[in-house]
Amino acid sequence: MEQIIDKYRGDSTAMIAILHDLNAAFRYLPREALEIVSDRLSVPLSYLYSAATFYRSFDLEPCGEHEIQVCLGTACHVRGSERILDALSRRLGIKPGETTADGKFTLKRVNCLGACALGPLVSIDQKHHGHLTIHQAERLLEAYKDEHD
Amino acid sequence: MNTIKSPEELEAKREEIIAARQRDGAAVAVCCGTGCSASGAGSVVAALQEYLARWKLEVPVKTRITGCHGFCEQGPLVVVEPGNILYCRVKPEDVPEIVDTTLVGQEVVERLLYIDPVSGKPVPTEAEVPFYRGQRRLTMGWNGRINPDRIEDYLAVGGYRALAKALSEMSPEEVIDNIRESGLRGRGGGGFPTGRKWKLCRQATGEPKYLICNADEGDPGCFQDRSLLEGNPHLVLEGMSIAAYAIGAAQGYIYVRNEYPLAVKHAGMALEQARAWGLLGENILGSSFSFDIRLTRGGGAFVCGEETALISSIEGLSGEPNPRPRPPYPVDKGLWGKPTLINNVKTLAAVPMITERGGDWYQQIGTATSKGTMIFSLTGKVNNTGLVEVPMGMTLRQVIYEIGGGIPGGKEFKAVQTGGPAGGCLPASKLDLPLDYEKLTEAGSIMGSGGMIVMDNTTCMVDVARYFLSFTVDESCGKCTLCREGGRQMMAYLMEITAGRGKLEYLERLRELAAAMQAGSLCALGRLAPNPVLTTLRYFKDEYLAHIEERRCPAGVCRDLITYSIDTEACTACGRCIRNCPTGAISGPDKEVPLLDQELCIRCGACLDLCRFDAIVVQ
Numbered sequence: 001m002e003q004i005i006d007k008y009r010g011d012s013t014a015m016i017a018i019l020h021d022l023n024a025a026f027r028y029l030p031r032e033a034l035e036i037v038s039d040r041l042s043v044p045l046s047y048l049y050s051a052a053t054f055y056r057s058f059d060l061e062p063c064g065e066h067e068i069q070v071c072l073g074t075a076c077h078v079r080g081s082e083r084i085l086d087a088l089s090r091r092l093g094i095k096p097g098e099t100t101a102d103g104k105f106t107l108k109r110v111n112c113l114g115a116c117a118l119g120p121l122v123s124i125d126q127k128h129h130g131h132l133t134i135h136q137a138e139r140l141l142e143a144y145k146d147e148h149d
Numbered sequence: 150m151n152t153i154k155s156p157e158e159l160e161a162k163r164e165e166i167i168a169a170r171q172r173d174g175a176a177v178a179v180c181c182g183t184g185c186s187a188s189g190a191g192s193v194v195a196a197l198q199e200y201l202a203r204w205k206l207e208v209p210v211k212t213r214i215t216g217c218h219g220f221c222e223q224g225p226l227v228v229v230e231p232g233n234i235l236y237c238r239v240k241p242e243d244v245p246e247i248v249d250t251t252l253v254g255q256e257v258v259e260r261l262l263y264i265d266p267v268s269g270k271p272v273p274t275e276a277e278v279p280f281y282r283g284q285r286r287l288t289m290g291w292n293g294r295i296n297p298d299r300i301e302d303y304l305a306v307g308g309y310r311a312l313a314k315a316l317s318e319m320s321p322e323e324v325i326d327n328i329r330e331s332g333l334r335g336r337g338g339g340g341f342p343t344g345r346k347w348k349l350c351r352q353a354t355g356e357p358k359y360l361i362c363n364a365d366e367g368d369p370g371c372f373q374d375r376s377l378l379e380g381n382p383h384l385v386l387e388g389m390s391i392a393a394y395a396i397g398a399a400q401g402y403i404y405v406r407n408e409y410p411l412a413v414k415h416a417g418m419a420l421e422q423a424r425a426w427g428l429l430g431e432n433i434l435g436s437s438f439s440f441d442i443r444l445t446r447g448g449g450a451f452v453c454g455e456e457t458a459l460i461s462s463i464e465g466l467s468g469e470p471n472p473r474p475r476p477p478y479p480v481d482k483g484l485w486g487k488p489t490l491i492n493n494v495k496t497l498a499a500v501p502m503i504t505e506r507g508g509d510w511y512q513q514i515g516t517a518t519s520k521g522t523m524i525f526s527l528t529g530k531v532n533n534t535g536l537v538e539v540p541m542g543m544t545l546r547q548v549i550y551e552i553g554g555g556i557p558g559g560k561e562f563k564a565v566q567t568g569g570p571a572g573g574c575l576p577a578s579k580l581d582l583p584l585d586y587e588k589l590t591e592a593g594s595i596m597g598s599g600g601m602i603v604m605d606n607t608t609c610m611v612d613v614a615r616y617f618l619s620f621t622v623d624e625s626c627g628k629c630t631l632c633r634e635g636g637r638q639m640m641a642y643l644m645e646i647t648a649g650r651g652k653l654e655y656l657e658r659l660r661e662l663a664a665a666m667q668a669g670s671l672c673a674l675g676r677l678a679p680n681p682v683l684t685t686l687r688y689f690k691d692e693y694l695a696h697i698e699e700r701r702c703p704a705g706v707c708r709d710l711i712t713y714s715i716d717t718e719a720c721t722a723c724g725r726c727i728r729n730c731p732t733g734a735i736s737g738p739d740k741e742v743p744l745l746d747q748e749l750c751i752r753c754g755a756c757l758d759l760c761r762f763d764a765i766v767v768q
Contacts, residue, residue: 016465055448074566111624116534
């Protein structure tokens with residue numbers, strides 16, 4: 001925590017960068033952490049929350065151990081990514097944006113992962129899996145569950 | 150490493166690097182761009198390095214890890230030099246054969262070559278593949294030849310020569326005049342003449358001046374900025390340094406999406422190398438010009454691609470981005486109220502070649518008002534997806550059919566969407582439209598950042614309009630009432646239409662709301678957001694009418710308006726759909742055509758995806 005803030009010492013533009021690093025370290029932005037940042041940077045807490053809620057990259061709830069991102073960029077959309085999101089949502093029993101009760105998986109919809117030629121695309125823990133069918137996406141999830149059990 | 154202190158030292162260093170390269174034997178370039186990496190390029194590299202280390206060849210072979218080659222559809226891509234032999238969809242187990250046959254035996258591995266879908270014949274070299282043949286890869290071409298981690302690779306292909314030329318032979322005004330002569334226009338969306346923007350910023354009063362490279366590529370469906378920054382970061386840095394020299398800036402920023410970790414990493418490494426070699430910092434190449442660049446990560450907000458929003462996001466402490474009325478423009482009052490030049494990655498990447506080869510050379514490429522080449526992300530329902538760089542003025546048909554190889558699965562072309570969420574959808578009657586800023590705008594779309602998404606007859610245009618609008622509504626920062634509320638209201642109408650509850654008068658209301666949004670929004674996001682709705686209404690009104698009057702989705706997409714059924718003739722009773730139906734809607738005894746219960750069917754598409762006999766019918 002201190003290390004992250006110190007890394008950007010004296011940089012008035014570093015607020016977003018600090019939030020990125022904190023989000024990566026805690027897998028969300030705990031209120032206590034934001035309070036410390038507010039104190040150290042002399043930035044009102046409301047500013048931090050304003051940024052944390054505006055930008056898509058930040059989470060205000062703890063995320064699961066594994067993050068599943070379903071790309072809903074245009075190229076993926078026209079190749080049926082919404083059906084893949086629905087299938088994973090059904091399999092996991094959670095809605096997009098939620099985390100499974102056991103804290104293992106968080107399902108997220110993202111606007112574009114920038115690997116548009118491979119759509120439809122799902123990224124699990126930053127690893128991209130392209131050209132998926134519904135069936136393959138479900139099997140991928142099952143394989144992932146087995147591997148990490 | 151000693152820093153390079155003059156243009157002469159730079160040339161001497163370059164010759165030294167090239168001479169050392171000539172002693173090397175063959176090189177195997179493996180594309181490790183985001184696309185090929187997702188397809189398994191990493192394990193191909195590992196297999197190659199392991200195999201080469203185990204079998205020490207007489208001629209040394211270099212493994213070169215490169216950035217994106219553009220032909221992502223066929224990845225992982227491997228190119229063997231000399232010979233320019235292109236291997237597609239390479240797996241780790243193919244590596245021994247490539248080494249033994251091609252590197253040792255000097256013959257090609259035919260089964261790994263690209264097969265021309267028209268002639269059915271294998272194509273041995275990269276240059277002859279139709280996807281590449283029709284392109285003019287002035288900016289992207291280097292990607293396949295250099296390792297983005299190594300500044301030496303960039304120098305070996307002539308890197309930083311343009312910067313040396315600008316600093317030692319040209320005044321800042323001459324650099325600007327050259328860019329003006331080239332006719333280069335902003336490649337990020339607006340299409341503003343780059344030279345004029347530079348001149349305005351140079352003339353603006355106020356010190357210091359800032360330069361920002363906009364790499365916040367938020368358009369879903371676009372990945373060319375990413376590929377440039379990942380695959381050839383020094384090209385962007387060189388373009389930035391030349392721009393900074395021209396306008397008189399000492400500090401630059403690269404604003405890059407946090408969703409692009411590899412671009413962040415490669416740009417960061419390139420910055421360190423450039424500093425170590427004296428190509429960034431104080432008195433660059435012995436001149437009086439000093440310049441440095443900082444990397445700023447975005448937070449995943451589409452509106453931050455907009456200039457004034459981007460500036461407030463870099464300023465940081467104000468929290469949310471804040472589009473504001475213009476003038477004043479950023480060239481007069483930008484970052485911290487100082488004159489600021491903001492250019493897109495692709496614009497800056499074109500600067501070194503224009504500086505080196507001359508504006509008169511560049512302006513010969515393209516059309517009367519659109520000069521040079523443009524990089525498009527060709528995606529969607531097209532055979533050869535990937536990044537294509539073509540001269541302006543090429544027609545949509547040439548890009549989609551000659552380079553893109555047409556529509557897969559024997560389906561019919563329906564529309565092409567250009568310009569991202571702020572662009573428009575163009576129908577088959579516009580296929581012969583040349584790619585040109587003005588021509589695209591006349592047709593109701595925009596050049597934008599170079600997104601090109603192809604749609605076939607299984608894409609519903611009302612759903613596409615709803616999709617784009619839901620994106621912009623979601624990304625609206627909420628400051629302007631007409632963007633915030635108008636967008637939501639338009640969404641509500643589109644949702645009603647796709648749910649089969651549409652009324653004819655909604656179409657008129659959509660047009661009215663669109664006009665209000667265009668008139669009442671401060672930034673381009675709100676002004677352009679209605680474009681996808683307006684162009685689909687203009688070119689695909691029939692589809693709206695089918696949804697409203699017949700309660701039917703002709704493309705079979707809108708779930709409330711379609712039913713699934715089983716074609717008893719085509720069905721082979723294999724039972725796959727029964728086993729995989731998530732709701733148990735498909736059932737029946739073994740070896741008989743199953744029954745589909747409409748009450749239970751949620752139209753999820755699982756059976757449609759799985760059926761190998763096209764026996765699932767969507768109506």
